[in-house]
Amino acid sequence: MFARTVVRSAGPLRQGFRSYATEAPKSSSSTPLIVGVAAVGAGIAGYTFLGSNKASADAPPKPSEDATHAAKTTSPAKAFQGGDQGFVDLKLAEIIPYNHNTKRFKFELPEKDQVSGLTVAYEQGFVELLVKVYPNGPMSEHLHSMAPGQMLSFKGPIPKYPWAANKHEHITLIAGGTGITPMYQLIRAIFKNPEDKTKVSLIFGNLTEKDILMKEELEKVENEFPQRFRAFYTVDTPPESWPYGKGHITKELLKEVIPDPKSNNIKIFVCGPPGMYKAISGPKVSPTDQGDLSGILKELGYTKEQVYKF
Numbered sequence: 001m002f003a004r005t006v007v008r009s010a011g012p013l014r015q016g017f018r019s020y021a022t023e024a025p026k027s028s029s030s031t032p033l034i035v036g037v038a039a040v041g042a043g044i045a046g047y048t049f050l051g052s053n054k055a056s057a058d059a060p061p062k063p064s065e066d067a068t069h070a071a072k073t074t075s076p077a078k079a080f081q082g083g084d085q086g087f088v089d090l091k092l093a094e095i096i097p098y099n100h101n102t103k104r105f106k107f108e109l110p111e112k113d114q115v116s117g118l119t120v121a122y123e124q125g126f127v128e129l130l131v132k133v134y135p136n137g138p139m140s141e142h143l144h145s146m147a148p149g150q151m152l153s154f155k156g157p158i159p160k161y162p163w164a165a166n167k168h169e170h171i172t173l174i175a176g177g178t179g180i181t182p183m184y185q186l187i188r189a190i191f192k193n194p195e196d197k198t199k200v201s202l203i204f205g206n207l208t209e210k211d212i213l214m215k216e217e218l219e220k221v222e223n224e225f226p227q228r229f230r231a232f233y234t235v236d237t238p239p240e241s242w243p244y245g246k247g248h249i250t251k252e253l254l255k256e257v258i259p260d261p262k263s264n265n266i267k268i269f270v271c272g273p274p275g276m277y278k279a280i281s282g283p284k285v286s287p288t289d290q291g292d293l294s295g296i297l298k299e300l301g302y303t304k305e306q307v308y309k310f
Contacts, residue, residue: 078114079110080156090152166197170198175204177206187202204231
């Protein structure tokens, strides 16, 4: 399922407030988790040894049937267990510049053979974050001030929307800025699973072209799966040669991209800044209360059950 991991500093924070193919690609363990860090913190979405029988001196070691079966079915240990586990301190191993206001942060898990514990995005031995810095954003500013070797405390995962292969025939992802966070995780989970045939449309709004996160990765998925994945971009301030949309995400764009409200088994996911929620779907009441559907999606005839707000 989707998850958000809560992140806090191991040391004191500085004060402040803040179209479609049929074959799935090979998964890559180097894809970073994406973090939308705003006033309240960082939202990420990113997861034993077997005993052996004694071999006789006269014969080479031969695993038992039980050991062979266990080797095939045992999953890697999870660093994050959720529930009452508490915070887990991780060491920052590497910082990789991404663009003018975003960096990739690679943290070591406590054990090299562990995975984070997130079922949609994971990498063995590490958890990797893509963090955009926001003015007066205490968490993002703190992360961008860190140096390799320093520690950060993580807690989670916190379940969000439960996903299963082919749960919906078509999904539309409406993202603004770092709202791409859960959307890219879902895209990656769908297209690395050869059993999942879900069709996906992404509508992604940003201030400028250079603010678009994961564009290269999204274009790669679109090139590999042109019959199942389409991405539509719009920016407030486009360059002269910009071939996509200009300005905010509009009613006309949504009507063009999203399947008809009467279509069978569709779902729309929304994630972005407060103004985008207000215009497109209406805000959530709380983390556990989706609130009523309003805005453009309601005007277009979609129902509350067809929309999920991250």
